[in-house]
Amino acid sequence: MQVVSIINYKGGVGKTTLTANLGAYLAQRGKRVLLVDLDPQSSLTFSLFAPDSVHRPQRTLNKWFDTFVDGVPQQRLSEFVAVPAEVNGEVVTRGGFVGLIPAHIELINVDRTLLVSAGMQNEQGDAHIFRVRRSLADGLADPALGSYDFALIDCPPNFNIITQTGIVASDHILAPMSPDYLSTLGTQTLFSSIEKFAREFNEQAAVYGSPYKIAAKPLGVVFTKVEYRLGHPTSAHKYYMEYVQKSVPDVPVFANTLRDHAAFGKENPHGKPAILRLKPTDKVYVELMSMATEFLNRTETPTRKKRAVA
Numbered sequence: 001m002q003v004v005s006i007i008n009y010k011g012g013v014g015k016t017t018l019t020a021n022l023g024a025y026l027a028q029r030g031k032r033v034l035l036v037d038l039d040p041q042s043s044l045t046f047s048l049f050a051p052d053s054v055h056r057p058q059r060t061l062n063k064w065f066d067t068f069v070d071g072v073p074q075q076r077l078s079e080f081v082a083v084p085a086e087v088n089g090e091v092v093t094r095g096g097f098v099g100l101i102p103a104h105i106e107l108i109n110v111d112r113t114l115l116v117s118a119g120m121q122n123e124q125g126d127a128h129i130f131r132v133r134r135s136l137a138d139g140l141a142d143p144a145l146g147s148y149d150f151a152l153i154d155c156p157p158n159f160n161i162i163t164q165t166g167i168v169a170s171d172h173i174l175a176p177m178s179p180d181y182l183s184t185l186g187t188q189t190l191f192s193s194i195e196k197f198a199r200e201f202n203e204q205a206a207v208y209g210s211p212y213k214i215a216a217k218p219l220g221v222v223f224t225k226v227e228y229r230l231g232h233p234t235s236a237h238k239y240y241m242e243y244v245q246k247s248v249p250d251v252p253v254f255a256n257t258l259r260d261h262a263a264f265g266k267e268n269p270h271g272k273p274a275i276l277r278l279k280p281t282d283k284v285y286v287e288l289m290s291m292a293t294e295f296l297n298r299t300e301t302p303t304r305k306k307r308a309v310a
């Protein structure tokens with residue numbers, strides 16, 4: 001399984017929309033995809049289960065974190081996978097599958113409780129935090145999850161400890177970005193912060209004698225919500241796409257982009273990502289298809305195998 005964190009600490013840039021739709025589309029293409037909702041806002045969960053649905057899953061990620069004792073989960077992550085019926089109804093005939101580790105608003109308190117129980121300051125606290133940071137990686141190494149091709153982790157718009165568990169677990173980092181002034185400010189900081197965090201984590205791993213190292217590489221920036229005029233991106237959006245390429249020259253930028261399209265902004269009462277409701281001839285469907293092909297090509301590069309240990 002390849003693990004990809006979809007991350008940007010800027011809010012509203014299309015992380016969740018991309019995660020849900022890329023995941024559903026990859027499943028439509030026959031892949032087995034595990035979606036992981038790390039955000040208390042639970043938007044990814046609501047893309048697959050309507051908030052008022054009687055089928056809304058009860059075993060959510062915060063409940064998994066609640067089982068932790070000294071930073072170590074007492075239950076297997078695979079026990080928390082929900083199976084969204086609507087999306088799977090559309091993809092199983094092609095051999096694809098979507099599983100979801102759902103979130104709940106209560107996840108908002110987990111950062112605090114994990115840190116409080118760590119005692120924060122002392123060495124014991126550091127070791128505890130190290131174990132928590134590694135927990136999702138260990139959870140995803142559960143053999144019961146071994147049949148998935150991809151895990152796509154939808155990160156919240158921050159860099160807190162829960163987001164850090166996503167980075168630690170990942171082989172790749174995918175950063176959606178809306179090509180506008182505010183969304184693209186701090187692009188360099190985003191990647192340098194992840195790199196710095198990985199370096200520090202790996203140093204700590206050496207201190208604790210853990211062979212587990214962060215292996216996450218930037219898969220790339222992907223532009224979303226691109227506005228078009230007369231068949232081309234608006235000049236403002238074109239400017240910010242070029243600006244991002246220049247500001248992070250070492251980070252790949254996806255050639256394929258996703259346009260601003262009303263289908264993605266709509267309410268989703270049926271638990272079915274927009275891509276499954278669009279026609280394969282729709283421009284935006286073709287865009288996501290091309291982006292997914294690029295995603296598959298880029299993730300085909302063999303990644304260094306991490307070692308998750310107990």
Ligand SMILES: Nc1ncnc2c1ncn2[C@@H]1O[C@H](COP(=O)(O)OP(=O)(O)OP(=O)(O)O)[C@@H](O)[C@H]1O
Nearest residue numbers: 011012013014015016017157225259260261264265
């Ligand atoms: N390509 C798109 N076209 C039109 N609207 C979009 C598109 N992508 C996302 N949106 C809309 O923009 C808003 C923000 O999208 P989304 O929730 O995916 O962003 P996010 O980065 O996950 O936000 P957050 O940081 O709050 O988690 C939503 O209302 C969503 O429907």
Ligand SMILES: [Mg+2]
Nearest residue numbers: 015016039043
């Ligand atoms: Mg989101």
